[in-house]
Amino acid sequence: NAGVMQNPRHLVRRxxxxxxxxxxxxxxxSHVYWYRQLPEEGLKFMVYLQKENIIDESGMxxxxxxxxxxxxxxxxxxxxQVVRGDSAxxxxxxxxxxxxxxxxxxxxxxxLTVT
Amino acid sequence: xxxxxQTQPGMFVQEKEAVTLDCTYxxxxxxxxxxxxxxxxxxxxxxLIYQGSYDEQNATEGRYSLNFQKARKSANLVISASQLxxxxxxxxxMREGSRAAGNKLTFGGGTRVLVKP
Numbered sequence: 001n002a003g004v005m006q007n008p009r010h011l012v013r014r015x016x017x018x019x020x021x022x023x024x025x026x027x028x029x030s031h032v033y034w035y036r037q038l039p040e041e042g043l044k045f046m047v048y049l050q051k052e053n054i055i056d057e058s059g060m061x062x063x064x065x066x067x068x069x070x071x072x073x074x075x076x077x078x079x080x081q082v083v084r085g086d087s088a089x090x091x092x093x094x095x096x097x098x099x100x101x102x103x104x105x106x107x108x109x110x111x112l113t114v115t
Numbered sequence: 116x117x118x119x120x121q122t123q124p125g126m127f128v129q130e131k132e133a134v135t136l137d138c139t140y141x142x143x144x145x146x147x148x149x150x151x152x153x154x155x156x157x158x159x160x161x162x163l164i165y166q167g168s169y170d171e172q173n174a175t176e177g178r179y180s181l182n183f184q185k186a187r188k189s190a191n192l193v194i195s196a197s198q199l200x201x202x203x204x205x206x207x208x209m210r211e212g213s214r215a216a217g218n219k220l221t222f223g224g225g226t227r228v229l230v231k232p
Contacts, residue, residue, distance in 0.1 A: 031217055042119075042206050042222035043160070055217060091160060095218045103150055104218050106160035 004094050005074075006107035013082050013114050021077040021110045025094030031055075032075045033104065034067055037089040046090075049075060082114045118142075119209050119223035127229050128197045135182070136192040136226045138207030144168075148210040149190040150220065151181065155203040163205075166190055194228075202230045 005024040013019050025032050030051045035043040036059075048056040049069035060067065064082075069075040079086055089111050093104040118141040128134040140149065151163040166174045166181045174181040182191040194201055204227050208220040 033217070033219065035220075035222075040225075042224050043208075043220070045219050045221065048217050048219055056219060089158060093218075103162040103165050104220060105162060106152075108159045111158070 003105055004092055004107035006090075006092050006110050008110060009108065011110055011112045013112065015083055015114055016081050019079040019082050019086070019112055019114075021079075021090050021092075021112070023075040023077070023092030023094075023107060025075065025092075026096075026105065029094035029096050031095045031097065032069050033093045033095075034075070034077050035091045035093070035106075037091060037109070039088075043091060046077075079112075082112070084114050087112055087114045119207050119221055121207055121223035121226050123226045124224075125227040125229070127231055128194075128201075130199060130230055130232050131196055133193060133195045134197055134228060136194070136205050136207075136228070138190045138192065138223060140188050140190065140207075140209050142188075142209065142211075144211060149181070149183070150208045150210070151179070151190075151192045152206045152208060153201075153203045154206065154225070155200075160206075164192065197228075197230045199230050199232060202228060204228075 007022050032049045034046040037043045045059040047060050047067045064080045066078045089109045091106050091109045093106045120139045147168045149166045153161045164174050164176045164179045164181050166183045173183050178195045180193045204225045206225045207223040
């Protein structure tokens with residue numbers, strides 16, 4: 001079984017461009033979580049989505065960031081008009097249910113560099 | 116609000132020896148879950164071990180064990196017989212108890228472990 005797949009693995013954008021990060025959850029998983037990791041820091045929660053719904057976006061910056069998890073296809077984290085401070089590793093995780101004893105399994109992350 | 120504290124930013128350990136990584140947490144929830152993840156230099160997040168707040172036994176997974184002291188709100192990770200491949204960042208994380216939070220995790224700042232041959 002494939003785990004959580006994220007692409008691209010590395011993404012370079014100039015200031016002002018848009019960044020699109022994709023996450024394909026484990027097959028059968030309908031809950032997706034996005035986290036951001038700044039250098040030398042722990043992961044910070046951004047958003048929790050279920051198919052076609054945003055459940056919790058309390059960690060998302062109010063502007064320029066958006067996320068979706070459509071009925072078909074991967075979850076997308078979109079950052080508009082990127083700035084240098086957006087440079088970070090972005091991780092996606094998925095789970096089969098809303099909560100349980102099973103751990104969150106993470107993708108390998110997308111490393112965004114804004115030049 | 117949830118809070119996870121890892122007080123050791125970095126530590127050295129001799130190969131084949133055991134090492135304990137500290138983690139304390141703060142929560143008002145009665146039901147919660149505690150996790151440890153390993154992040155090697157390649158960057159991926161690898162799940163190591165899980166402890167539920169109602170679990171009476173300390174969790175163990177191979178060379179990893181979790182020293183869970185609920186009254187002290189600590190969940191230290193013990194790695195026995197360290198190997199060179201254990202060199203990595205280690206993160207402690209907590210899942211909130213409310214169902215609405217799903218599997219949302221709060222992470223500590225991490226401890227960097229370097230195993231010396």
